[in-house]
Amino acid sequence: MIRTGNAYREGLRDGRQVWIEGERVRDVTTHPALKPIVDVKARMYDMAFEAAHRDTLTYVADNQRKSILNRPPTETKDWTDKLAAVDAVLKDIGGVVTRVGDETVGEMWSLQDGRDVLAEIDPRFADNIDRHIAAVRDDDLFHVSANTDPKGDRSLAPQDQDPDMLVHVTRETGAGIVIRGAKYETAAAYADQAFLKPTVGAWANNKLSDYAVGCIVKMGAPGVKHICRGGFAGRGRVEDYPLANRFDEVEALVVFDDVLIPWEDVFFYRHTRAAQFIRGTLHRYSAFPYVLRLMYTADMMIGAALWNAKQTGLDTLQAVREKLADLVCYREGINAHLTASIAMAERSPAGLLMPQQSMLFAGRVFACSQLPAMMHIARELCGGQICVTPGAASFEGAESGAWLRKFYTLNQNWQADDRRKLLAFARDLLNSDYAGHRLAFAQFAQAPHFNHLAAVYNSFDFSGPLDFVRRAADLSPRVTGGA
Numbered sequence: 001m002i003r004t005g006n007a008y009r010e011g012l013r014d015g016r017q018v019w020i021e022g023e024r025v026r027d028v029t030t031h032p033a034l035k036p037i038v039d040v041k042a043r044m045y046d047m048a049f050e051a052a053h054r055d056t057l058t059y060v061a062d063n064q065r066k067s068i069l070n071r072p073p074t075e076t077k078d079w080t081d082k083l084a085a086v087d088a089v090l091k092d093i094g095g096v097v098t099r100v101g102d103e104t105v106g107e108m109w110s111l112q113d114g115r116d117v118l119a120e121i122d123p124r125f126a127d128n129i130d131r132h133i134a135a136v137r138d139d140d141l142f143h144v145s146a147n148t149d150p151k152g153d154r155s156l157a158p159q160d161q162d163p164d165m166l167v168h169v170t171r172e173t174g175a176g177i178v179i180r181g182a183k184y185e186t187a188a189a190y191a192d193q194a195f196l197k198p199t200v201g202a203w204a205n206n207k208l209s210d211y212a213v214g215c216i217v218k219m220g221a222p223g224v225k226h227i228c229r230g231g232f233a234g235r236g237r238v239e240d241y242p243l244a245n246r247f248d249e250v251e252a253l254v255v256f257d258d259v260l261i262p263w264e265d266v267f268f269y270r271h272t273r274a275a276q277f278i279r280g281t282l283h284r285y286s287a288f289p290y291v292l293r294l295m296y297t298a299d300m301m302i303g304a305a306l307w308n309a310k311q312t313g314l315d316t317l318q319a320v321r322e323k324l325a326d327l328v329c330y331r332e333g334i335n336a337h338l339t340a341s342i343a344m345a346e347r348s349p350a351g352l353l354m355p356q357q358s359m360l361f362a363g364r365v366f367a368c369s370q371l372p373a374m375m376h377i378a379r380e381l382c383g384g385q386i387c388v389t390p391g392a393a394s395f396e397g398a399e400s401g402a403w404l405r406k407f408y409t410l411n412q413n414w415q416a417d418d419r420r421k422l423l424a425f426a427r428d429l430l431n432s433d434y435a436g437h438r439l440a441f442a443q444f445a446q447a448p449h450f451n452h453l454a455a456v457y458n459s460f461d462f463s464g465p466l467d468f469v470r471r472a473a474d475l476s477p478r479v480t481g482g483a
């Protein structure tokens with residue numbers, strides 16, 4: 001059954017332990033740094049009940065409405081439905097949010113593809129993943145992703161330093177396993193639960209087996225402590241920072257202080273092969289919604305830059321049009337990778353339809369690695385005024401306002417108020433603390449760049465180029481495409 005926004009908010013009032021800037025947060029739904037993004041997620045839930053959006057965001061199965069975003073994909077339409085649902089949400093909220101559930105739920109579908117690996121340890125663990133995927137689908141839960149530990153000194157084995165630097169199992173009880181450690185997690189403080197698994201690393205080593213654990217952690221469970229970074233919302237007026245005040249997706253260092261994970265929430269533990277499997281396949285579905293968000297970021301950059309050129313009459317210059325075309329090539333490059341990955345989709349071991357992997361992962365490298373250069377083009381097109389323009393209060397001031405209205409009114413079409421609004425939007429998109437944070441988010445939040453490249457290397461079928469060159473260079477027929 002789909003949930004309402006208020007049911008989601010009520011679920012967050014579970015006594016969870018959250019701190020921000022050293023202050024204990026009693027209710028994440030009302031704290032100024034967290035309320036805006038909780039409201040966005042609540043709005044997503046409420047949209048699903050509205051006649052205008054119901055059929056775009058939900059489908060009916062077993063006589064119940066369920067979220068299209070949580071539906072495991074089995075056919076092409078499931079992916080095009082997800083595209084339409086994300087489009088409806090982002091247009092409704094008027095901005096880009098990434099870690100709102102659909103981008104993380106796919107991590108569990110990857111683990112379902114490794115059912116056989118889980119069953120090697122204990123068949124109950126394979127059943128647990130099936131049950132959890134069904135629970136997200138049927139109960140409309142908000143899942144986040146717990147991958148990255150603090151890790152400490154990487155030149156030392158975890159056993160040779162504070163062992164909590166990587167999440168590990170400390171003991172088994174009749175009720176479940178007990179874990180200790182910490183993970184960095186976007187959105188954890190206002191999510192229902194996280195899929196916790198080992199971080200990027202060499203999981204072949206048996207010495208690491210205490211650390212090879214995968215499970216579901218309830219975000220309000222005893223011993224789970226969310227230490228959030230400072231929020232961007234509320235640092236300046238919404239008129240001056242329209243994106244930071246509405247769409248900041250707050251990260252936390254989530255500490256697991258001897259947290260009991262019930263057996264029904266355990267997917268694997270003390271099993272490095274399972275850790276290896278999940279690290280190798282984690283983003284086979286979830287890279288799609290992640291990269292999709294960058295297409296909308298590109299649209300925001302194109303829109304901001306072109307409106308600015310129109311306001312100032314610079315849109316007729318060929319050199320300006322070429323820079324806009326560079327932004328369009330970026331946007332369409334992302335679009336092409338995503339479209340092709342669905343057109344060429346592949347059947348997964350568990351029978352799901354996964355985007356064609358090398359196309360998807362090459363698209364992720366393209367979208368993330370080119371973003372800094374594209375932001376710079378958009379910043380250049382918007383000009384220096386985005387960082388020197390006074391704030392809304394100065395436009396409202398009796399004396400300063402008169403001067404600002406004079407210099408920011410461009411012609412009959414473009415009055416000072418619209419000029420100020422566009423410049424504030426562009427600043428928050430390209431130049432503000434929030435803009436810099438979003439750039440780091442794109443580079444790291446799913447995995448670091450070297451891991452994005454490893455995914456491309458591991459998914460591309462090299463036999464085509466090898467065979468092509470074997471023939472073209474007239475290599476011996478004994479030479480094959482294999483290693």
Ligand SMILES: Cc1cc2nc3c(=O)[nH]c(=O)nc-3n(C[C@H](O)[C@H](O)[C@H](O)COP(=O)(O)OP(=O)(O)OC[C@H]3O[C@@H](n4cnc5c(N)ncnc54)[C@H](O)[C@@H]3O)c2cc1C
Pocket residue numbers: 145146147148149150151183184185186187200251437440441444445446447448449450
């Ligand atoms: C905004 C933001 C949101 C995030 N959200 C989440 C989240 O929701 N869930 C989550 O689990 N994590 C999240 N993270 C954490 C993110 O996954 C990590 O930052 C990332 O995995 C890199 O780990 P690290 O920061 O510890 O960097 P390190 O491991 O210290 O690496 C730093 C750099 O060293 C180099 N390097 C390190 N190891 C290698 C290697 N083996 N090969 C080549 N180069 C290497 C790379 O240049 C790398 O970028 C988030 C991070 C950010 C910035």
